[in-house]
Amino acid sequence: ESFCSHLPKVELHAHLNGSLSQKVLYELYMSDPNITKSDDIIKLISSFHSGEERTLEDCFKAFDIAHAVTVTPNAVKKVTKDVICEFAADNVMYLEIRTTPRAVPGAMTKTQYIQAVIDTIQEIPTFIGPDKFIVVKLLLSVNRREGLTEAEENIKAAIAAHVAYPEVVVGVDLSGNPSCGNVTDEILPLFTNARVSGLKIALHCAEIPNEDEVEAILKFKADRLGHGTCIHPNYGGTDKLWSLFLQYRTPLEVCLTSNLKCQTVESYEKHHIQKLLPIQYPIVISTDDKAVFSTTLSEEFRVVAETFSLSKMELCNFTQKAIEVSFASSDEKKLLLDKLSDFKRQQG
Numbered sequence: 581e582s583f584c585s586h587l588p589k590v591e592l593h594a595h596l597n598g599s600l601s602q603k604v605l606y607e608l609y610m611s612d613p614n615i616t617k618s619d620d621i622i623k624l625i626s627s628f629h630s631g632e633e634r635t636l637e638d639c640f641k642a643f644d645i646a647h648a649v650t651v652t653p654n655a656v657k658k659v660t661k662d663v664i665c666e667f668a669a670d671n672v673m674y675l676e677i678r679t680t681p682r683a684v685p686g687a688m689t690k691t692q693y694i695q696a697v698i699d700t701i702q703e704i705p706t707f708i709g710p711d712k713f714i715v716v717k718l719l720l721s722v723n724r725r726e727g728l729t730e731a732e733e734n735i736k737a738a739i740a741a742h743v744a745y746p747e748v749v750v751g752v753d754l755s756g757n758p759s760c761g762n763v764t765d766e767i768l769p770l771f772t773n774a775r776v777s778g779l780k781i782a783l784h785c786a787e788i789p790n791e792d793e794v795e796a797i798l799k800f801k802a803d804r805l806g807h808g809t810c811i812h813p814n815y816g817g818t819d820k821l822w823s824l825f826l827q828y829r830t831p832l833e834v835c836l837t838s839n840l841k842c843q844t845v846e847s848y849e850k851h852h853i854q855k856l857l858p859i860q861y862p863i864v865i866s867t868d869d870k871a872v873f874s875t876t877l878s879e880e881f882r883v884v885a886e887t888f889s890l891s892k893m894e895l896c897n898f899t900q901k902a903i904e905v906s907f908a909s910s911d912e913k914k915l916l917l918d919k920l921s922d923f924k925r926q927q928g
């Protein structure tokens with residue numbers, strides 16, 4: 581356990597509003613004079629971070645709680661800072677946060693939302709503490725549930741933010757409840773605009789069975805995919821999808837506890853990672869929503885090591901692979917690889 585906690589780690593799949601601790605959520609809610617208090621929301625906050633297993637639909641309700649609280653630029657800044665500090669405390673040396681730009685009438689525009697996150701990332705040296713090190717990048721998300729107009733807006737905003745802050749805003753993400761709508765015809769093609777503007781592409785893929793959509797997402801050849809649960813024929817996928825997946829070998833962000841708690845896999849032992857480990861498929865161990873699923877990146881490493889009897893070297897290799905497939909610059913990747921080498925040397 582302490583090895584997993586000390587190992588320098590890389591988190592590539594973390595949604596901002598699923599990662600903030602219940603404590604900060606509560607503090608924020610109570611202290612922000614711009615937020616009108618209600619008993620219903622206080623009750624909802626207490627249920628956040630329960631860590632219980634729930635359906636995928638219930639998980640998506642949990643995000644509404646965080647969204648009810650992160651409604652001003654100051655709240656977004658506080659949440660971003662808290663999430664960065666928590667990952668840094670868990671020895672995450674490189675973090676890609678993803679978040680959906682959100683406008684709140686009368687309180688915040690999407691541009692202000694994005695700026696609040698970027699400002700906080702740029703202020704890291706002022707709050708991180710002398711003994712911690714973390715590099716943070718931002719991916720802006722499209723929530724499929726919100727439809728085409730919002731998707732267009734978010735992609736446009738992501739391109740503008742990338743032009744203004746190329747070192748911070750490095751990619752776009754497709755997420756949101758996978759049972760809402762079909763992204764193949766209208767939303768997915770928008771990501772081409774992001775790609776030609778130099779943004780990297782991370783797409784949620786195959787969280788639930790949907791052969792046509794999964795095929796379109798695989799064929800988009802994103803830089804990385806998330807989850808990939810229902811691709812293999814034993815997991816609600818098909819032979820055709822599995823063979824495309826093996827052909828492209830797009831790096832996959834794997835979120836074990838998230839999948840277990842959303843009940844899209846039965847157990848850690850039966851997680852689809854068991855199909856990927858033996859073929860050395862490029863995977864990245866990730867938390868997804870560490871608060872909603874009551875986990876940490878160290879805990880995810882511990883679970884995968886224990887469930888599949890992995891060696892310390894294999895865990896170090898996860899960090900190495902994650903560095904390689906991250907959206908960091910080549911100088912940053914070199915620095916991160918050096919940090920990993922230092923750690924391995926200390927371990928002997």
Ligand code: 5GP
Pocket residue numbers: 595596597598643678679680721723754755756757758784787838868869
């Ligand atoms: P935010 O984008 O507001 O910072 O983080 C919460 C949002 O992330 C949710 O509303 C949802 O769109 C997305 N999200 C978080 N976890 C998951 C997940 O496991 N699957 C999918 N598809 N989307 C998720």
